[in-house]
Amino acid sequence: MxxxxxxxxxxxxxxxxxxxxxxxxxxxxxxxxxxxxxxxxxxxxxxxxxxxFYPTQESLVKLPNILKSLVETLLVSIAATTIGAVFAILFAIMGSNTTKINGFFGSISRGIATIFRNIDVAAWAMILLFSFGQSSLTGYFALFFGSFGFLTRAFVETIDEVSEGSVEALRATGANYFSIIFQSVIPSSLPQMISWVLFMIETNIRSATLIGLLTGSGIGFTFNLYYKSLNYDIASLVVITIVVSILLIESISNYVRRVIL
Incomplete structure (x- = not known):
């Protein structure tokens, strides 16, 4: 056999x-x-x-401006992810088979999440350019929509996997819907949800560089500006700062995961 x-x-x-x-x-x-x-x-x-394509001593003069753009990109990525996670929790609770209010709202929640998840953040950026133009707000909403769709799907699976047994136990004792959510679903799912949020922050920081090329903001725009003006030494310094920041964020994220999981 x-x-x-x-x-x-x-x-x-x-x-x-x-x-x-x-x-x-x-x-x-x-x-x-x-x-x-x-x-x-x-x-x-x-x-x-x-x-x-390597930094020179002269290019280090531009480092403060590069770090300023990098901080802007990091803050936009973190803000878009965390706000998207808040909305994702609400839609995941309504869309999960374990906690859904009824089949209609469950299908609507999962359908909305599927639409947002299957449209790439770059596509969102191009769509939103028509409404908001080239600005940090365009990049923020593009990352927010992508984060919302992905995290809703991830949170739905987390709730279904982690909370089913405890939810059934509380239902058997006659607990109401909100008691089940706040005493069982959120506490038991929270560590895994935080892990997904950290993963999404890492992904959004990488995506934000590409989004910046389209929206004319953040570190992506800074790289594009120096690369197109043939200042390859400064462009290489931008790339190095991006790589270092991603590695730093990833190491922090891995440490937090080890602590909470």
Missing amino acids: QADFFAKKRKSSLRFFVVLAAITICAIIMTEYNVVKGFESLPRAVTWALGN
Whole structure:
């Protein structure tokens, strides 16, 4: 029986890789991508980066302005994530099979979350540009909508997995709906929810760089400004500050996860 199981797994894996290889080959043919030329260009790209894309002593003068833009990006990302999490908790409670008020509101909540989750933050930024123009507010709402959709889905699954047993126990004792929410659902789900929020903050900080290119704000706009003006030394300094900030936020996030989980 065990040999048959592993044989089936190997066949499934083989079929997956065959399909993946076929899709890759079709994509190469359709896009007329030259694989050989692509690999040949890598050494030239690395040589150019090592010779041009590095910070110099003169570029350090711009570091205060870069850090100011970076702080703006970090604050927008954190604000969008935390506010999105508040709304996500409300919609997750209404959309969860464990805590939903009725099937109608549950379907509406999950449907709204699905729509917001499946539209990329870059697409949200382009849509919102028509209403708010190039500003930090556009980036904030783009990150907020993306965070709201993702976190609602994550919170729904968390509530369904973590709280089902305790919810049934409270219902058996005759507890009302709000007692169940505040005495069982939120306390038992909160550590995992915080973990999801921290993950979303990390993701939004990465996404905010791209959003800044579109909305003309934050660290993304700063990078685009110096890169397009051929100030590669300053642009490289921007990239380094972004990488360092992401690594720092990720280390803090991992530490908090270890403490709460």
